[in-house]
Amino acid sequence: MKPIRPRRSALYVPGSNPRAMAKAPTLGADVVIFDLEDAVAPSEKDAARERVVEAVAALRQAGTSTEIVVRANGLDTPWIEADLAAVGAARPDALLLPKISRPDDLARVRARIAADVALPLWAMIETPRAVLDPLAIAEAQDARLPLAVLVLGLNDLSRETGVRQLPGRAPMLPWMMTALAAARTAGIEILDGVFNDIVDAAGFAAECLQGRDCGFDGKTVIHPQQVAGANAAFAPGPEELAWAARIAPVFDLAENAGKGVLRVEGHMVERLHADMAKRLLALAAAIAAKG
Ligand SMILES: CC(C)(COP(=O)(O)OP(=O)(O)OC[C@H]1O[C@@H](n2cnc3c(N)ncnc32)[C@H](O)[C@@H]1OP(=O)(O)O)[C@@H](O)C(=O)NCCC(=O)NCCSC(=O)C[C@H](O)C(=O)O
């Protein structure tokens, strides 16, 4: 089993907001994404980049357990060269690239990152082209700069396609699930998009549960108030864990060694269910280890 790093909540923080940046790593999010892209006005780009480099360095020095990611500006913007150089110097845990539409976009980024820099890339799936073939993006791998996580950008997708962001997200679901299948085919993770209405706690909770039911590893969030809800929704619940603990070891028992399927408490349990249960228990242990 691959080592598990919980990514239940990934909090975007504008690189232009020092107060929020200082607060972000203390809020319990598994991931903090310092944003240089859409949340930062053009006039603030240079100052934000410097501030983000300093913040990443300070967090590394402090040995934070929060995963620290920097979102760069788009490939065709005037800021990308400086962003990539800064990320090379700061060495966050990962670099998030917006508006990746095709494998060649990743190749172009990789070619522009200094040869002595090695770190995971995350790619935003938020253009119409990307949702038509997310597998080509997810499978565009590289040893030095591997693609580790896809992140949905449903605001940009809405803007680019005219699709409305409705409760239940019916018009978006085919794209969301295709991206999820692409991530799983490539063996990488995928995070759900943001929920813009900060005051609609019930709507946010419903969307978190939907994301979890759809198989996402976590949700990107935009405000401190959304962190706890995402953490709760994307963590295994007590009943789920209790069941997992009961079925995880059943095929390890000597009497079941030659069996492929069992009846446990009225349920059919195959080896695949035991494997899923072991993964769930490992995720719970990784969450517990965070303290
Ligand atoms: C959305 C906000 C602009 C709301 O800001 P504001 O009304 O000022 O928030 P509050 O007054 O409620 O804030 C209370 C305190 O919490 C801190 N805070 C707020 N937001 C954050 C945050 N994201 N991280 C850390 N801390 C935060 C405030 O500083 C207050 O603290 P204090 O003063 O000490 O009391 C704002 O929440 C915000 O900017 N959110 C992030 C926006 C962002 O990054 N957007 C870009 C990413 S979303 C996206 O692009 C998705 C994708 O690409 C797509 O296409 O869909």
Ligand SMILES: [Mg+2]
């Ligand atoms: Mg976007």
